[in-house]
Amino acid sequence: MADSGQALSERAEQAMRLAVSAGRKLGLRAHEPRVLHDVFNVLVHLAPDPVVVRVPILALAPATEQAERQRRELALVGWLADQGAPVVPPSPLVPREPMESGGTSLTFWQYVDERDPIAAAPPDALEERFVEQTGWVAELHRIMAGYPGELPVLAPLVPGTAQSLAVLGKRPGILTTADLDRAERENAVVEALVRDLPRAFPGARPQAVHGDSPPYNVLLTAGGHLFSDFEDATLGPVEWDLAGAGPRAVEAYERAGGGPVDRSLLAFMEGARLLQAVAALALAERMPELAGMLEPLVVQWRAWPSLELPHS
Structure with missing residues (x-):
């Protein structure tokens, strides 16, 4: 650090x-x-x-x-x-x-003394670092699968998204009416998934997961790598932790013993991650620079297929 x-x-x-x-x-x-x-x-x-x-x-x-x-x-x-x-x-x-x-x-x-943070990696090395660190998540997931404590399902996506959308609905101009209508429809789909994940995706493996891009939340120290920032830890499929990692990173995860990854569930989780980014605009009033940081993800969300549960 x-x-x-x-x-x-x-x-x-x-x-x-x-x-x-x-x-x-x-x-x-x-x-x-x-x-x-x-x-x-x-x-x-x-x-x-x-x-x-x-x-x-x-x-x-x-x-x-x-x-x-x-x-x-x-x-x-x-x-x-x-x-x-x-x-x-x-x-x-x-x-x-x-x-x-x-x-x-x-x-x-x-406190740990971080060496060579990923954010400081040269652009041409950043993807390789991220792919490697995604492979490390397989072992983390193996250990987390044995966690005996209780965790909510896909939190803070649920109920956090609904709470944030309610805030955004009172602030005209941040999102269009069409954006808000779509986000609310998608949130209803996500809430339905949380109520019965195995029915929608029978092959899902719900377990304790990190919740917030574990391959990015890694500190490299003189003694090795350490995962950090588990505040979004939740019960969910491993695909939630891999959403947005990219095909090469997911393949590295599978090679490290963390697979197989359900590509259809992963695509759903990637859409849910984008929805979560849109909802995070609710914080823009308190952190004005956040709107610019999230704009590329909002553009990506608008182009992404609208979330729907698979037919069961």
Whole structure:
């Protein structure tokens, strides 16, 4: 992990204040805090202690709902670490619980020194790196399949998409009326899938999955690779984690022992991922640059076949 050296955004400044306040209440020094990452979450390293605080500064949910989701994540990642899985573990220096600070629920993770982040890879090497890292997900999925804890099905896609579309419906101009009508129809299809996934896709293998592009959420360290950011962990098919990875990456996953991947289910999950990106525009009021970041995905969604369940 490394900071960008750029001036901090207002939300990053706020996140740093929340993280430092919470850390000091837990007995951490936090003399030299620095922001490592600032997009949907802000990651704050409470240096000199080896603790990173994740601050969901853009979250629409209240702190109590955030905390429930975070407890599931901490339980899962703690279990994975106990199994010897390559993950960034919760910090051992504080209780393994979310902590409320300023109306936001925070989580505390062990700091690791990242080497050669994928975002810094040269463009011609980026695809190769991503393909390789998708192959690593096969082993992660093998371990996660044994997770004994409870997880919701395809969360936060459901109910998060419906909540975000309700917000977008009150903000004319972000999406067209036709866009909103299509998104609401597709969300109804996704909700029907969640109610009975095996009926729609009999070959689906629901299990605990990462939930948010695990081949991208990998930290390369001197000791090897570590998966991170399990806040969207959910019960679902492995295809949910592979959506958008591309054919070569999916083939690498299968060669590594993670297959076979259901291509029809994968195509559905890719459409659902695009729908999720459209719904994320609900956060654009609080993060104006997000609209530009998501625009290519919105264009791709408009060109993508509308989601429909296969005939059973």
